[in-house]
Amino acid sequence: MSELKATRDAYGEALVEAGKNNENIVVVDADLSASTKTAKFRKHFPDRFFNVGVAEQNLIDIAAGLSTCGKIVFASSFALFATGRPWEQIRNTVAYSNLNVKIVASHGGISVGADGSSHQSLEDIAIMRVVPNMKVVVPCDANESYQAVLSAVAVPGPFYIRLGREKVPVITGSGNEFRVGKANVLKDGSDVTIIACGIMVDSAMKAADILAKDGLKAAVIDMHTIKPIDTEIIMKYAEKTGCVVTAEEHNVIGGLGGAVCEFLSENHPLPVYRVGTRDCFGQSGEPVSLLQKYGMTPQDICEGAKKVIKMKR
């Protein structure tokens, strides 16, 4: 059994590490520092931490102002409130001028659980991905989350990093190399390619094991960077396997599935099945039950895989 750890916990640790090495790193939060884990940074560097209160529009534009004065700014809240409420601030002020603002949000996806639909962000990947200059990263585990945060320090310009609330298995090894825009192939295969992000990467690995029992070889790609998406690896595996399943804790519209389909339909049309919420809102419940109810289990990925394998010409 692998270690369980929330991606947001790794964020807090990475922030402290980054803060030690770089005086220009500052953090802004909107009354959720205990949940987003920026409180860890505040404890170490109280002068470089600013709470703006429950004011997400202000959060983003204060971050923008700080960045114009040479700061590398991390701005945090829950995924829905960090991207939805201040979308236009992100679009017009942060992204338009390519400012060095890293929006790192916890509580992405339906696995938020009991708080229910108002706190379950199922649209954030879509609305961040559509903004020019924005890079979008959805780490699959704590290890990747840690590396993604440090990478965002090194790569100038706006980032959206989506993290989760729940403790999830650490599936990548310490030797796992994280590079923005370069997907990791976790498992090779020849019958179908599963492209996943976030907690669905672990489910994709489990799906591949189930498929193997039926004699089907599934490749699994950890597509941690959704923008810029790694088109090279998609093309390689599209050619190799001839069909694709995408898996994300997000609406099937506009997220990872959307991004993969956009690329494939223009460059290498083939059958794709998208695992995710089917254009609906969530509800309160245990994360596991919600993933089941809304069709985001390893079993759902397997069914998708069988569907697209059948559709192959």
Added chain:
Amino acid sequence: MKFDEEFLKRKAAELRLDIVEMITRAGSGHPGGSLSALDLLAVLYYCIMNIKPEKPVWKDRDRFVLSKGHAAPAIYSILSDMGFFSKKELPGLRRIGSILQGHPDMRKVPGIDISTGSLGQGLSVAVGMALAGKLDAKDYKVYALLGDGELQEGQVWEAAMAAAHYKLDNLAIAVDNNGLQIDGKIEEVMNPYPIEDKFLSFGWKIKSIDGHDFAEIFDAWEWAGSSKDGKPSAIIAKTVKGKGVYFMENVVEFHGKAPTPEEGKDALAKIKEALGKIKP
């Protein structure tokens, strides 16, 4: 620069010529709010701000945020006159390929500290700049100009709260209180009055002035820019929308409408006439 009323009067008239010419040529733009804000901006840029046109991103410079970004022609006329970029750019306003976008773009125009155009965001950005100044123990000031209709944006008050909370006495704003917005009088569309009381209750200090009286403007900017009491400053400046072009003054339609070529010619002639009467 020290205060020089005659210089400012002349300069403001010359800048108004540029503004009217630019907008007339472009065939679109926002003359009303550019002209109401001009005197406030002219005093700030020529007399108050510590900036170097040859080093537009000098780290210790004072910052300025044109929160009401639609007054872009006013700031363009000043920045080009001060040498941040060539006057030859002015006729390009709003044309494809030009650095002079309809609303200011910090990546295209030297001297613009933040891109604006979407109302309600500038004060938050200015708060961020002022926080950075405090954190780095710099002496620079952050100035911003807001519209009076713009005060209807809720985010302005999020930022006002934050500015007082973080004791940003290195932050000073002016509200261009021309009394008009697109759909009419501000108090009829959505009344933001009393503006002074609102800022006071948010923990700011305030000064109410005539936004076209150069001596009052100078005193107010100087007062705001030398604050050391832990409070941000707001100057509520009574202005005339369309100031300096007789057929635009207090005319709501000239918020976002260019003069026709004939109107433009007429306006330029009248400004030149007035300019002739100012002592050189």
